[in-house]
Amino acid sequence: MPKERLLAYLLLAPSVLFLLVFFAWPFAEAFIVALQVRGEWSLGNFATMARDINFAPALRNTMLLILVIVPLQVMLALSMAMLLTRIRRQRDLVLYIWTIPLGISDLAAGIVWLALLSEQGYINTVLDALGLIEGPTLWLSYERPVALFVAVVAAELWRATAIVLVILVAGVQLIPREYGEAAEVFGAGAWQRFRRITLPLLKPSLQSALILRTILALEVFAVVVAISGRDLTVLMGEAYFWQNDYRDAGVASAYAVLILGISIACTLFFLRALRVREETEMR
Amino acid sequence: MTIQRWLILAAVLVLCLWVLLPIYLIVVSAFGPRDAVFAWPKSFWPVDFTTETVAFFFGAQGVLSGLLNSILVALMTMVMAIALGAPAGYALARFAFPGKNVYRLLVLMTRAFPIPVLAVPLTVRFIEFGLYDTLLGVALVHTALALPFAVLITSSLFLGIPRELEEAAWTLGCTRLQAFRRVVMPLAMPGLAATAIFAFIVSWNEVFAATILSLENRTLTAFLISVLGESPLYFKFAGGFFLIVPALVFIFAIRKYLFSLWGIASR
Amino acid sequence: MAGIRAENIRKIFGTYEALKSVSLEVADREFTVLLGPSGCGKTTLLRIIAGLETQTSGEIRIGDRNVSGLPPRRRGIAMVFQNYAVFPHLTVFENVAFGLRMKRATADEIDRKVRRAAAMMHIEQLLERYPSQLSGGQRQRVAVARALAVEPEVLLMDEPLSNLDALLRMEMRAELKGLLQETRTTTIYVTHDQVEAMSLADRIAVMHGGRIVQYDRPIRVYQDPATAFCGGFIGSPPMNFIRTQPVEGGGYRIGGAAFPGPAAPAGEILFGIRPEDLIVEPESGPGLIDAEVGVVEPLGPHLLLTVRIDGQPARVTAAPDLDIRVGETIHLRPGPGRIRWFDPATDQAIREPA
Numbered sequence: 001m002p003k004e005r006l007l008a009y010l011l012l013a014p015s016v017l018f019l020l021v022f023f024a025w026p027f028a029e030a031f032i033v034a035l036q037v038r039g040e041w042s043l044g045n046f047a048t049m050a051r052d053i054n055f056a057p058a059l060r061n062t063m064l065l066i067l068v069i070v071p072l073q074v075m076l077a078l079s080m081a082m083l084l085t086r087i088r089r090q091r092d093l094v095l096y097i098w099t100i101p102l103g104i105s106d107l108a109a110g111i112v113w114l115a116l117l118s119e120q121g122y123i124n125t126v127l128d129a130l131g132l133i134e135g136p137t138l139w140l141s142y143e144r145p146v147a148l149f150v151a152v153v154a155a156e157l158w159r160a161t162a163i164v165l166v167i168l169v170a171g172v173q174l175i176p177r178e179y180g181e182a183a184e185v186f187g188a189g190a191w192q193r194f195r196r197i198t199l200p201l202l203k204p205s206l207q208s209a210l211i212l213r214t215i216l217a218l219e220v221f222a223v224v225v226a227i228s229g230r231d232l233t234v235l236m237g238e239a240y241f242w243q244n245d246y247r248d249a250g251v252a253s254a255y256a257v258l259i260l261g262i263s264i265a266c267t268l269f270f271l272r273a274l275r276v277r278e279e280t281e282m283r
Numbered sequence: 284m285t286i287q288r289w290l291i292l293a294a295v296l297v298l299c300l301w302v303l304l305p306i307y308l309i310v311v312s313a314f315g316p317r318d319a320v321f322a323w324p325k326s327f328w329p330v331d332f333t334t335e336t337v338a339f340f341f342g343a344q345g346v347l348s349g350l351l352n353s354i355l356v357a358l359m360t361m362v363m364a365i366a367l368g369a370p371a372g373y374a375l376a377r378f379a380f381p382g383k384n385v386y387r388l389l390v391l392m393t394r395a396f397p398i399p400v401l402a403v404p405l406t407v408r409f410i411e412f413g414l415y416d417t418l419l420g421v422a423l424v425h426t427a428l429a430l431p432f433a434v435l436i437t438s439s440l441f442l443g444i445p446r447e448l449e450e451a452a453w454t455l456g457c458t459r460l461q462a463f464r465r466v467v468m469p470l471a472m473p474g475l476a477a478t479a480i481f482a483f484i485v486s487w488n489e490v491f492a493a494t495i496l497s498l499e500n501r502t503l504t505a506f507l508i509s510v511l512g513e514s515p516l517y518f519k520f521a522g523g524f525f526l527i528v529p530a531l532v533f534i535f536a537i538r539k540y541l542f543s544l545w546g547i548a549s550r
Numbered sequence: 551m552a553g554i555r556a557e558n559i560r561k562i563f564g565t566y567e568a569l570k571s572v573s574l575e576v577a578d579r580e581f582t583v584l585l586g587p588s589g590c591g592k593t594t595l596l597r598i599i600a601g602l603e604t605q606t607s608g609e610i611r612i613g614d615r616n617v618s619g620l621p622p623r624r625r626g627i628a629m630v631f632q633n634y635a636v637f638p639h640l641t642v643f644e645n646v647a648f649g650l651r652m653k654r655a656t657a658d659e660i661d662r663k664v665r666r667a668a669a670m671m672h673i674e675q676l677l678e679r680y681p682s683q684l685s686g687g688q689r690q691r692v693a694v695a696r697a698l699a700v701e702p703e704v705l706l707m708d709e710p711l712s713n714l715d716a717l718l719r720m721e722m723r724a725e726l727k728g729l730l731q732e733t734r735t736t737t738i739y740v741t742h743d744q745v746e747a748m749s750l751a752d753r754i755a756v757m758h759g760g761r762i763v764q765y766d767r768p769i770r771v772y773q774d775p776a777t778a779f780c781g782g783f784i785g786s787p788p789m790n791f792i793r794t795q796p797v798e799g800g801g802y803r804i805g806g807a808a809f810p811g812p813a814a815p816a817g818e819i820l821f822g823i824r825p826e827d828l829i830v831e832p833e834s835g836p837g838l839i840d841a842e843v844g845v846v847e848p849l850g851p852h853l854l855l856t857v858r859i860d861g862q863p864a865r866v867t868a869a870p871d872l873d874i875r876v877g878e879t880i881h882l883r884p885g886p887g888r889i890r891w892f893d894p895a896t897d898q899a900i901r902e903p904a
Contacts, residue, residue, distance in 0.1 A: 004378055004380075005378070005380045005381075007374075007378070007459075008374040008377075008378035008380045008383075009374075009380065011370035011371060011373060011374035012370070012371050012374050012375075012386060014366075014367045014370065014371070015367045015368060015370070015371040015430060015434060016371075016386070016389075018367050018426070018427070018430060019389065019390075019393065019427070019430065019431075022401075022405075022423055022424065022426070022427035023393055023396075023398070023401065023427050026401040026402075026404045026405045026408075027396070027401060027404075029404035029405070029407070029408070030400075030401065030403065030404040032404075033403075033404045033407060079294075080298060083291060083294055083295055083298070086291050087291065087292075087295060094295055094299065095541075096534075096535075096538050096541075097299045097302055097303060098298065098299070098302060099534065099538075099541055100302055100303075100306070100530075100531065100534055101302060102530075102534060102541070103484050103488070103529075103530030103531065103533055103534040104488070104526075104527055104530050105487070105488030105489070105490065105504060105526055105530070106488070106490065107488075107490045107504050107507060107508055107523075107526060108488075108523050108526035108527050108530070111309070111519050111520065111522060111523030111526070112305045112306070112308075112309045112523050112527070113305070114516075114519060114520075114523075115305075115308060115309050115312050115320075115516075115519075115520050115523065116305060116308060118320070118516060120320065120321050120322060120323045120325065121325065122308050122325050122327070124325075125323070125324040125325040125327075128324060129324070135323070136323055158301070158302070158305060166541060211394075211395060212394065215394070215395065215396070215397055216397075218397050219397040219399060219400070219491070221490065221491050222490040222491070222504070222508055225508055225511065226508070226511060226519075229511075229512055236397070236400065236491065239400060239403055240491060240494065240495065243403050243406065243495050244494060244495060244509075249403065249404070249406060249407055252403045253403050253404050255400075255403070256400045256401070256403040256404065259397055259400050260396060260397070260400065263395060263396055263397055264395065264396075267395040445633060445635065447631045447632075447633055447635035448635050448637060448638075450600075450602050450622070450629075450631070450635065451629065451631055451635035451637070451696075452637075452648070453601075453602070453621065453622040453623055454600060454601075454602075454622045454623070454627060454628060454629040454706075455623075455628065455648050455649035455652055455696070455700065456623045456649055456652030456653055456700075457623060457652055458621070458623065461652070465648075466637055466639075469639045470638065470639055
């Protein structure tokens with residue numbers, strides 16, 4: 001019906017235009033800015049980026065953070081989702097508490113963990129009481145890169161596991177109870193039911209969660225700055241410092257292009273690695 | 284109760300504490316005296332409840348204007364995301380048309396990119412167009428961040444309102460617009476409100492683009508991160524507390540919609 | 551009040567032809583039922599008449615107006631939907647008043663007409679409630695009252711009873727029949743339930759594969775199906791069909807009995823008879839069909855027998871007190887004038903030359 005079609009396009013047009021201007025165009029612009037030095041086409045910005053002493057650690061730290069945070073988060077969220085299926089009373093309350101971090105920004109999370117881990121902080125108080133350390137101890141300094149890294153991991157785990165949890169719980173709710181019950185009738189134990197029924201059927205949700213989390217882990221920035229200043233470098237942080245402190249849009253854009261490139265690669269990887277066959281889709 | 288049930292209960296409680304304890308401690312820090320941050324050993328109970336730290340925080344230059352800016356940017360984001368996203372969501376939910384899948388793919392694709400990083404190339408143009416260091420400029424990028432979610436969420440929202448209700452309204456004398464206003468809107472209202480709050484949180488929490496695109500007119504997050512290096516600890520803690528408060532309130536307000544919001548938004 | 555005329559309506563969805571040039575005429579004050587299996591096009595036709603769907607070609611006339619291009623609100627119709635489509639955010643009163651408000655009726659008029667429609671559907675005591683506080687049957691009543699309140703020229707109903715449970719459905723069916731006899735509104739009613747169709751209709755339009763295959767009074771549709779499909783779709787259990795060839799010297803032999811009949815178009819013919827038109831006789835005799843009993847189901851009012859006639863399955867209803875055993879051969883007398891003949895190739899009924 002042409003009249004309806006016209007209406008549909010009219011309704012879509014504003015959002016399409018907006019996404020073109022504020023998504024597609026800056027996307028292209030990132031490449032253009034990154035590939036130009038003083039109006040000339042050049043790889044200079046990338047060269048500057050690669051030569052910078054912070055580049056290699058930033059790249060390494062970002063990748064390490066992804067490799068450590070994402071699997072930990074998925075495992076933790078999966079355990080939480082499974083626990084939720086086992087509790088009857090107050091399930092809604094528990095779910096609400098567990099999803100509170102959804103609304104907490106990475107900056108706030110960084111500050112919270114700074115409070116916990118500061119020299120005279122709460123965690124040191126506990127460690128001291130347990131006799132593990134003696135008196136206030138400075139963890140968050142450039143001399144203790146491992147401690148900085150662990151602190152960032154803890155803050156991210158605290159803040160962003162909730163989003164994975166929501167995706168997985170939504171996925172679990174889609175799996176009909178009868179499947180598990182049928183498996184139980186045929187003699188599958190709790191672990192086998194999880195391995196052979198729940199996990200395979202959860203694959204689409206896992207895929208979404210992994211993609212989303214990896215992208216978010218690439219964006220890690222404010223947490224790191226809040227906890228370590230610039231003592232622990234990450235790619236997003238470098239893009240920020242080059243843009244904000246050095247006012248060099250070219251190198252900052254080179255970082256942006258690198259981050260975009262890595263995110264595309266990760267997305268493609270997860271789409272392939274966790275390919276969902278049509279016939280196993282439940283919808 | 285079996286041992287297994289006790290174990291489950293214990294695990295659930297530990298995980299609840301894991302979420303709640305840090306929030307509790309930042310509250311204790313924010314409402315303790317300023318020098319309490321250097322107290323040793325730390326008390327886990329609130330000692331000397333005082334608003335001294337909070338008052339100092341709000342007295343600091345840039346905090347109140349940052350707060351105001353954050354609210355304004357978030358409100359603009361909210362309005363733009365709904366105004367642009369809801370019509371598209373409605374079109375996706377109600378019409379079949381060529382290009383529908385391409386559009387859906389475009390929207391889904393935006394999720395595979397860290398959108399805030401796009402603020403970097405945008406600064407150049409924003410300076411040209413006079414959008415740099417304006418609240419509108421930041422709100423535009425935040426809208427780009429929230430819009431794909433708004434489209435997907437509202438589309439499922441409208442899908443959940445039976446088409447027959449609209450058709451019934453047409454047969455009873457409504458034009459398309461009247462049917463939308465009298466039947467669809469009232470039914471979609473709670474969900475739209477939740478979507479708006481979602482967009483508000485997205486903007487409220489965003490740091491990177493807000494910082495990159497502004498110099499003087501900073502949102503609270505952008506202001507905090509730029510002064511973080513020179514700030515005393517108690518100032519940071521008060522800041523952390525005030526970043527978290529709206530999140531808690533909003534999450535509570537839209538808890539019924541959490542799943543349709545984040546669940547769909549991440550599909 | 552007005553009649554409805556649909557002329558050569560075609561509807562193509564992509565490559566699928568849902569309606570193949572359908573014409574239908576409903577007289578003023580007539581109750582027509584569109585009956586057919588799912589996918590036959592009956593709902594599509596109704597929605598085209600309502601203006602919710604646009605025909606690929608053809609014309610819709612309501613009264614003396616050509617309404618083909620008009621939106622639903624300008625067609626003078628009201629519709630009752632399968633899922634009731636009662637507005638959940640409005641009270642029952644506001645639901646029933648909805649159409650009147652759209653017509654900008656005065657407050658007095660709205661109040662009067664809503665109360666009258668509510669009284670007709672016996673929902674006066676529910677007017678202040680919200681739909682979520684109502685049962686399925688009550689919502690159905692609201693939906694009908696809402697449609698009647700606007701006093702439409704034409705009432706369209708899309709499987710309105712199909713979501714109710716069996717007992718409630720029977721009750722509502724009787725009530726609807728009484729109500730519509732009283733209001734005498736021109737009505738088109740879509741259903742796949744042949745009992746509903748038989749019970750309610752002035753005329754039934756049987757639809758199959760995007761066509762109307764028969765349009766006639768219920769009893770005629772039942773007794774003289776225009777196609778084998780009609781005979782099989784209407785009636786429970788459905789009409790029996792025995793495939794057979796003519797014998798030498800003319801006529802046919804079914805279960806050992808000889809019957810005269812029309813010429814077989816391509817050497818084969820279908821012998822059709824309804825289960826209740828086969829009468830079980832105690833003794834074998836001329837003109838009686840021999841059938842071997844396979845299954846006996848005592849259903850209460852009658853026995854339902856599944857038998858084989860010339861190796862082909864058939865159903866027979868017999869008196870409940872007959873002593874019939876599985877494996878036994880029984881003798882069946884076709885009721886006078888009840889035998890029908892069909893062309894197996896075209897499905898069409900073949901009339902015996904009178």
